[in-house]
Amino acid sequence: MIIRLYLFIRLSTLSLKKQATKRMVLKGFVDMLPLNLAVIPWGILCGSLAIQRDFSVLEALLMPLLVFAGAAQLVATELIASNTSLATILFTVFIISSRHFLYGLALRDKLKALPLTKRVSIAFVLTDELFALSTNRKSLQGKLRMIYGFAAGLSFYFGWLLWNIIGIIAGSFLPDLTAMGLDFAIAATFIALVIPSITTVPAFVTVIVAAILSVIFKLWHWQLDLVIASIIAMCCGYFTLQLQIKLKNIETMPRSSL
Amino acid sequence: MTLLIILMMAGITFITRYLFLHPSLPIKIGPKVSSLLSFSAPAVLTAIWVPIIFVQDESLVISIFDAYVMAATVAVIVSIKTKSIYWTVGISVLTFALVRFVV
Numbered sequence: 001m002i003i004r005l006y007l008f009i010r011l012s013t014l015s016l017k018k019q020a021t022k023r024m025v026l027k028g029f030v031d032m033l034p035l036n037l038a039v040i041p042w043g044i045l046c047g048s049l050a051i052q053r054d055f056s057v058l059e060a061l062l063m064p065l066l067v068f069a070g071a072a073q074l075v076a077t078e079l080i081a082s083n084t085s086l087a088t089i090l091f092t093v094f095i096i097s098s099r100h101f102l103y104g105l106a107l108r109d110k111l112k113a114l115p116l117t118k119r120v121s122i123a124f125v126l127t128d129e130l131f132a133l134s135t136n137r138k139s140l141q142g143k144l145r146m147i148y149g150f151a152a153g154l155s156f157y158f159g160w161l162l163w164n165i166i167g168i169i170a171g172s173f174l175p176d177l178t179a180m181g182l183d184f185a186i187a188a189t190f191i192a193l194v195i196p197s198i199t200t201v202p203a204f205v206t207v208i209v210a211a212i213l214s215v216i217f218k219l220w221h222w223q224l225d226l227v228i229a230s231i232i233a234m235c236c237g238y239f240t241l242q243l244q245i246k247l248k249n250i251e252t253m254p255r256s257s258l
Numbered sequence: 259m260t261l262l263i264i265l266m267m268a269g270i271t272f273i274t275r276y277l278f279l280h281p282s283l284p285i286k287i288g289p290k291v292s293s294l295l296s297f298s299a300p301a302v303l304t305a306i307w308v309p310i311i312f313v314q315d316e317s318l319v320i321s322i323f324d325a326y327v328m329a330a331t332v333a334v335i336v337s338i339k340t341k342s343i344y345w346t347v348g349i350s351v352l353t354f355a356l357v358r359f360v361v
Contacts, residue, residue, distance in 0.1 A: 066268035104278030
């Protein structure tokens with residue numbers, strides 16, 4: 001009888017766990033869905049461009065399968081097609097990807113203790129989009145949030161692959177999409193992610209500084225424009241926060257100590 | 259050759275994503291750096307989208323009649339009003355398409 005009861009409890013907790021896992025996978029998928037849909041034009045562009053620049057189908061497929069990056073894929077496709085030197089291609093890809101260093105640093109303390117396979121898997125699907133969904137202090141902490149994050153990241157991987165495949169298939173029928181302004185959808189997604197998240201003065205300062213500097217550095221053709229603008233903006237946000245804390249301390253200090 | 263380049267590119271994108279997650283890297287993130295890094299998402303995402311809107315053909319465009327600028331303005335307003343990614347992307351992309359291809 002006791003064994004039976006034990007088994008019953010065991011089984012029901014197991015199925016509860018399974019349900020929770022399922023819910024998290026579903027939630028990850030649903031939360032990533034708008035970002036997944038927003039990159040449809042961009043993904044189709046990447047796939048079709050590869051075909052139009054005379055990549056073989058296998059090569060065009062390996063881009064989203066292995067490289068799995070938007071801007072880096074696009075720029076590299078053009079560079080490879082124009083017979084640019086290997087060093088330039090790889091350096092450019094490195095520069096474009098270097099923002100991921102910041103994501104890795106920001107998530108380091110949450111992820112470094114994970115077993116190797118999990119760490120490698122989450123790193124593989126660590127895109128701008130997944131990072132944008134992981135900004136909460138608690139995100140990726142604990143098993144369920146990890147499942148949520150991985151489901152979101154993986155759904156983005158397969159979505160990206162699918163849009164690329166559509167581009168590869170349609171590539172020879174489509175006109176040159178590079179001048180169509182398809183990058184606007186990316187900008188719109190990031191606006192939707194960033195603007196509502198500005199709830200504090202330091203966050204506001206960060207966004208304003210990043211906005212101004214990124215444009216200036218882009219016009220100056222700095223290769224590390226994105227990363228340098230981001231780092232300076234982060235510092236400005238940080239110092240604003242410190243200033244806020246200091247001012248608050250002065251305000252709450254008893255008069256006698258002033 | 260292209261195949262080889264793609265494999266090397268894959269290596270680079272993966273390393274940039276993985277490097278700082280590697281546990282034996284001798285880096286310790288104190289509370290100060292951690293606070294600094296908490297601003298990375300708004301900083302990087304902004305530094306990605308703002309130049310898409312305002313830098314076209316390597317020059318600065320600040321005209322409300324430009325499709326990018328107008329649709330981005332709409333996106334900012336809708337995102338504040340609705341806080342929904344769907345509404346923001348939907349309405350602003352529609353605005354963009356209208357201004358660019360119809361008007």
